[in-house]
Amino acid sequence: xxxxxxxxxxxxxxxxxxxxxxHRQEMREVVLRPLRHTGIAGKLWIAFLVIVFLFGCYxxxxxxxxxxxxxxxxxxxxxxxxxxxxxxFVAISLVGALISSVLRLTNxxxxxxxxxxxxxxxxxxxxxxxxxIIVDMGRPDRVLNLFTHGRIQSPIVxxxxxxxxxxxxxxxxLYFPLLPAIAYCRDTLTEKPKWxxxxxxxxxxxxxxxxxxxxxMKKSIAIICILIIPLAISIHTVTAWLFATTLxxxxxxxxxxxxxxxxxxxxxxxxxxxxxxVFRKAYNLQKYITxxxxxxxxxxxxxxxxxxxxxxxxxxxxxxYKMRGAEGKLLNDLFTGHYAPLYWSVQVFGMALPxxxxxxxxxxxxxxxxxxxxxxxxxxxxxxxxxxxxIMLHPYTPIQNVPxxxxxxFPTWIEIAIVSASLAGVLLIITVFSKFFxxxxxxxxxxxxxxxxEEMDNxxx
Amino acid sequence: xxxxxxxISFLVFxxxxxxxxNMYAQEQKQATIRLSFLQTDTTKTCRATVFPDSLxxxxxxxxxxxxxxxxxxxxxxxxxxxxxxVAEIKFPMDLPGDANNMIVVIAKIERNEIYGNAETQSTxxxxxxxxxxxxxxxxxxxxASREKAPMLLIIASVSIxxxxxxxxxxxxxxxxxxxxxxxxxxxxPGTA
Numbered sequence: 001x002x003x004x005x006x007x008x009x010x011x012x013x014x015x016x017x018x019x020x021x022x023h024r025q026e027m028r029e030v031v032l033r034p035l036r037h038t039g040i041a042g043k044l045w046i047a048f049l050v051i052v053f054l055f056g057c058y059x060x061x062x063x064x065x066x067x068x069x070x071x072x073x074x075x076x077x078x079x080x081x082x083x084x085x086x087x088x089f090v091a092i093s094l095v096g097a098l099i100s101s102v103l104r105l106t107n108x109x110x111x112x113x114x115x116x117x118x119x120x121x122x123x124x125x126x127x128x129x130x131x132x133i134i135v136d137m138g139r140p141d142r143v144l145n146l147f148t149h150g151r152i153q154s155p156i157v158x159x160x161x162x163x164x165x166x167x168x169x170x171x172x173x174l175y176f177p178l179l180p181a182i183a184y185c186r187d188t189l190t191e192k193p194k195w196x197x198x199x200x201x202x203x204x205x206x207x208x209x210x211x212x213x214x215x216x217m218k219k220s221i222a223i224i225c226i227l228i229i230p231l232a233i234s235i236h237t238v239t240a241w242l243f244a245t246t247l248x249x250x251x252x253x254x255x256x257x258x259x260x261x262x263x264x265x266x267x268x269x270x271x272x273x274x275x276x277x278v279f280r281k282a283y284n285l286q287k288y289i290t291x292x293x294x295x296x297x298x299x300x301x302x303x304x305x306x307x308x309x310x311x312x313x314x315x316x317x318x319x320x321y322k323m324r325g326a327e328g329k330l331l332n333d334l335f336t337g338h339y340a341p342l343y344w345s346v347q348v349f350g351m352a353l354p355x356x357x358x359x360x361x362x363x364x365x366x367x368x369x370x371x372x373x374x375x376x377x378x379x380x381x382x383x384x385x386x387x388x389x390x391i392m393l394h395p396y397t398p399i400q401n402v403p404x405x406x407x408x409x410f411p412t413w414i415e416i417a418i419v420s421a422s423l424a425g426v427l428l429i430i431t432v433f434s435k436f437f438x439x440x441x442x443x444x445x446x447x448x449x450x451x452x453x454e455e456m457d458n459x460x461x
Numbered sequence: 462x463x464x465x466x467x468x469i470s471f472l473v474f475x476x477x478x479x480x481x482x483n484m485y486a487q488e489q490k491q492a493t494i495r496l497s498f499l500q501t502d503t504t505k506t507c508r509a510t511v512f513p514d515s516l517x518x519x520x521x522x523x524x525x526x527x528x529x530x531x532x533x534x535x536x537x538x539x540x541x542x543x544x545x546x547v548a549e550i551k552f553p554m555d556l557p558g559d560a561n562n563m564i565v566v567i568a569k570i571e572r573n574e575i576y577g578n579a580e581t582q583s584t585x586x587x588x589x590x591x592x593x594x595x596x597x598x599x600x601x602x603x604x605a606s607r608e609k610a611p612m613l614l615i616i617a618s619v620s621i622x623x624x625x626x627x628x629x630x631x632x633x634x635x636x637x638x639x640x641x642x643x644x645x646x647x648x649x650p651g652t653a
Contacts, residue, residue, distance in 0.1 A: 172633075213643060223632065
């Protein structure tokens, strides 16, 4: 595939060493500015997230105290908002692999300034995916039993293994390219409190920018890049199998693995676009996160929407052609029944409209593409709700001899508070991270422009 | 006049009390259900006989259930008793029982205007044999216990886990190497 080098690539090759140093210094100043100072809007945003998170913790305390009866989950809808949210978080966590790995291995280079955004979304998404599963457990104190007593035949055990593995790999994927930035923070942010400088010092692992360190870091990144693709596909395929290995209308599908993976790439890409827009605006990164990036990400989103649409056609149209038994009842409920407004909103605003609108270049400008991406993310969240809840309420064996309210599901305030807290938690991790570390990778961005930091750190070579 | 009104009020009150006592007495009627089981080569039938005050009663609906692990399984539709107080309900031939093929059958009268609720239960050895010689109980399979997982699955999963976690350990080792290679070198501010 052709290298799509930055327009400035040729220009920077002509720069003198002094000018390159100036460019590097300029970028460092811009990227580190948000680490030095947090405005009133930033403080209010963090305070808001902390309040939502703490309120969710209180709701979880009530759930721990009184048991899962405080939720709306009963015998039939035994999976509800928590599992929908888990699937959403797993989905967005795949974007780290897509942006940083797939695009890197296919020799694209425009993605470089946004890799760290994608990686931190992946890490925070997978952390809260793991936590929300524990929240869904009636006895969270028994979580370790999954490791000590789990059956390897069970997809739930596969999921536990893959979630923990992907979490570790995503953290490594975030950490390795971050080393030079941590070292720079260690050396320059001397005005920061002692504990923060201690963290920088420990995390920097004595980084000096030597050739050996650069070589070890780049080699490790290359290994992770290759390994994280099958891991990312596995994590969402196994999540899909949690459903598909269950004999239920709507889940009993061989299409489920790729259908989930396609949806995950689409939702994750939309999340990155929103984060790009916010960071660009809030941290004044217009010079590094440019309109070119929004244009490219917009095109990528069109491509992913179309792939997802293809899998949706397979998932819904084929069984709808047959309209067989319980599956038919479920589809009728989705197409024209109780869930129809939500179902069609999700399909139109989350897939069809974005795919069409983003064909126009004007729609791929920062603000329009961010609005469209927001619609895609909201729709993606509700899509997971539609994948979980209506199917729980349409089992093959009829619902009978149970209280009437067991045949319906609407989350209680406790479930809504806990899920809101988990969403706030994801945003809090991303925000706090961006206040401690540069959200744009300096060395990767400059390398894309022909300025090799490795060479600049080792001028004698 | 006032005395007259008071008298009428007292009489009405007395009448209402009597009606209430009468209704209460009616609600108090107890029904007894007796379950018996009839079996031929091709059919199984549950016979529920309803006796209120030891006399058979006609037209009372009887519901039949079987006790399952998490609740009651409805057997057929409710059947009204005939003039002998008997309701016969066909029983499925293929319903699995417990380890001894026993099934707990429950007959109920539910929210009846006269008798309210009544129920009885009885155990019968009508469970279909669910054990199959061809199933190979105790062998390795996907549905077996943890210790009896298929060998191929164990080998495949352990190989994948070891391969990936081995690589993760190698990557962590690279972090140690990075730290090691930085030791002894004076850090120049502004590198990286």
